[in-house]
Amino acid sequence: MIKHLLSINQxxxxxxxxxxxxxxxxxxxxxxVIKKVPALRGRTVVNLFYEDSTRxxxxxxxxxxxxxADVINFxxxxxxxxKGESLKDxxxxxxxxxxxxxxxxxxxxxxxxxxxRWVTASVLNAGDGTHExxxxxxxxxxxxxxxxxxxxxxxxxxxxxxxxxxxxRSLTFAMAKMGGQVTLVGPPTLIPPEAPAWGAEVSHDLDGxxxxxxxxxxxxxxxxxxxxxxxxxxxxxxxxxxLSRARVEALPETALIMHPGPMNRGVEIASDVAxxxxxxxxxxxxxxxxxxMSLLYLMLGGGRxxxxxxxxxxxxxxxxxxx
Amino acid sequence: xxxxxxxxxxxxGGEIRRAVTRIAHExxxxxxxxxxxxxxxxxxxxxxxxxxxxxxIERIEGVPVRVGxxxxxxxRDDIGMRAEAPEVHETRIDFDITGxxxxxxxxxxxxxxTVRSAMDALVDFGRPQAIQxxxxxxxxxxxxxxxxxxxxxxxxxxxxxxVRVHLTETDGEDAVVVGExxxxxxxxxxxxxx
Numbered sequence: 001m002i003k004h005l006l007s008i009n010q011x012x013x014x015x016x017x018x019x020x021x022x023x024x025x026x027x028x029x030x031x032x033v034i035k036k037v038p039a040l041r042g043r044t045v046v047n048l049f050y051e052d053s054t055r056x057x058x059x060x061x062x063x064x065x066x067x068x069a070d071v072i073n074f075x076x077x078x079x080x081x082x083k084g085e086s087l088k089d090x091x092x093x094x095x096x097x098x099x100x101x102x103x104x105x106x107x108x109x110x111x112x113x114x115x116x117r118w119v120t121a122s123v124l125n126a127g128d129g130t131h132e133x134x135x136x137x138x139x140x141x142x143x144x145x146x147x148x149x150x151x152x153x154x155x156x157x158x159x160x161x162x163x164x165x166x167x168x169r170s171l172t173f174a175m176a177k178m179g180g181q182v183t184l185v186g187p188p189t190l191i192p193p194e195a196p197a198w199g200a201e202v203s204h205d206l207d208g209x210x211x212x213x214x215x216x217x218x219x220x221x222x223x224x225x226x227x228x229x230x231x232x233x234x235x236x237x238x239x240x241x242x243l244s245r246a247r248v249e250a251l252p253e254t255a256l257i258m259h260p261g262p263m264n265r266g267v268e269i270a271s272d273v274a275x276x277x278x279x280x281x282x283x284x285x286x287x288x289x290x291x292x293m294s295l296l297y298l299m300l301g302g303g304r305x306x307x308x309x310x311x312x313x314x315x316x317x318x319x320x321x322x323x
Numbered sequence: 324x325x326x327x328x329x330x331x332x333x334x335x336g337g338e339i340r341r342a343v344t345r346i347a348h349e350x351x352x353x354x355x356x357x358x359x360x361x362x363x364x365x366x367x368x369x370x371x372x373x374x375x376x377x378x379x380i381e382r383i384e385g386v387p388v389r390v391g392x393x394x395x396x397x398x399r400d401d402i403g404m405r406a407e408a409p410e411v412h413e414t415r416i417d418f419d420i421t422g423x424x425x426x427x428x429x430x431x432x433x434x435x436x437t438v439r440s441a442m443d444a445l446v447d448f449g450r451p452q453a454i455q456x457x458x459x460x461x462x463x464x465x466x467x468x469x470x471x472x473x474x475x476x477x478x479x480x481x482x483x484x485x486v487r488v489h490l491t492e493t494d495g496e497d498a499v500v501v502g503e504x505x506x507x508x509x510x511x512x513x514x515x516x517x
Binding site for chain 1: 413443448
């Protein structure tokens with residue numbers, strides 16, 4: 001298994017399937033009375049968040065805790081970072097304290113990749129700038145797989161602020177890898193010119209795309225990243241690219257409605273649409289924990305190198321005998 | 324799958340069938356019926372055996388017995404000591420085990436570490452009145468203070484031998500074979516030489 005998770009593009013199809021299959025087992029753990037297993041006892045996971053995020057941080061925290069790992073939350077405000085410490089020094093400090101994995105969110109694209117060259121701990125990208133958010137894409141695939149037998153030929157419309165969305169990039173790469181077809185939909189100002197190179201189609205006409213979509217994936221309008229005016233008004237944006245009740249009628253009956261959260265109800269998605277049974281937005285949240293458990297387990301549950309203790313051999317022999 | 328040099332057959336299909344029947348009788352005798360009995364098979368093979376035992380118990384006693392599947396991967400004591408995280412299988416116990424007598428079922432009892440893991444897994448699902456252990460083959464070499472309550476066959480083995488249970492459900496035939504996993508060792512030698 002991979003050492004770091006920096007981008008969806010590191011994974012091949014088999015890796016993705018293995019991550020999703022393992023997540024199925026963790027989904028079952030999440031339904032038990034005691035939702036905790038001892039798999040990663042003694043491991044330490046640090047959440048290093050340079051950007052505010054409640055849901056992703058909590059999701060990783062719950063995932064690590066349910067695996068019995070120790071979790072340290074390092075938020076940058078009020079910490080050494082506020083005192084001027086560099087990313088490298090922070091990372092080396094965390095490593096010196098014995099972190100086995102560092103989950104990083106950073107406003108600069110590429111920060112996790114740079115970090116992974118400095119530390120021996122596993123690095124998990126929890127969102128870097130406008131680059132990628134691979135764990136979100138994997139939980140989205142998991143949620144889609146609960147409803148469709150195969151990704152092959154599946155048509156996914158990703159709608160909205162594609163330009164500022166690392167979710168859109170990661171999901172597009174992931175779907176392309178698994179054989180699905182992504183159409184990126186939004187106003188020309190919010191679709192980056194390089195988008196066709198991601199392996200997706202581009203459209204500016206939401207109503208033309210909806211009748212052929214198996215999944216309608218609404219993106220949050222990221223006003224905090226928009227340094228200029230990308231559309232005339234929220235009202236106009238909502239009318240042209242918001243998922244209204246009337247637009248839901250245009251979707252095929254089996255189509256799913258997804259959103260990575262947090263939602264701007266009434267902007268990209270109408271409030272009553274977000275509460276429809278086919279809007280699997282809370283399932284995405286639940287599945288996020290299982291997928292992150294799967295990743296932490298697969299990345300940290302393997303080798304601490306060539307440890308040749310006698311108990312390992314016995315267990316290995318037993319495993320072979322059982323297999 | 325790596326080739327496996329067979330030293331001999333320990334049980335054939337008929338012997339496995341008779342062992343399962345005898346264990347079913349012993350379970351019923353010891354527990355005075357099937358009243359609070361549930362079975363939990365340890366995945367892979369143990370779950371198939373558990374289903375066969377449940378069928379036998381139902382045939383003998385006329386009452387159905389619930390069967391769960393336990394995967395012990397998350398409870399292993401050697402996670403992080405191998406190169407890759409062990410592969411995970413399904414766990415499914417869709418009934419409450421609190422107050423029941425759980426018979427853990429596995430194919431081969433060897434070091435006892437799997438059974439230790441399975442008991443840890445089981446108590447996360449509830450508090451059984453008692454846990455008992457049924458195995459098709461006990462091959463010795465225990466590393467933990469664990470013994471089986473019901474044994475199909477006791478087989479003295481060398482530590483470096485392997486006992487493999489084949490069941491129709493997963494392997495297309497019923498048999499217990501003993502042998503050695505030669506290519507694995509050759510692979511190791513090659514790696515050492517390299």
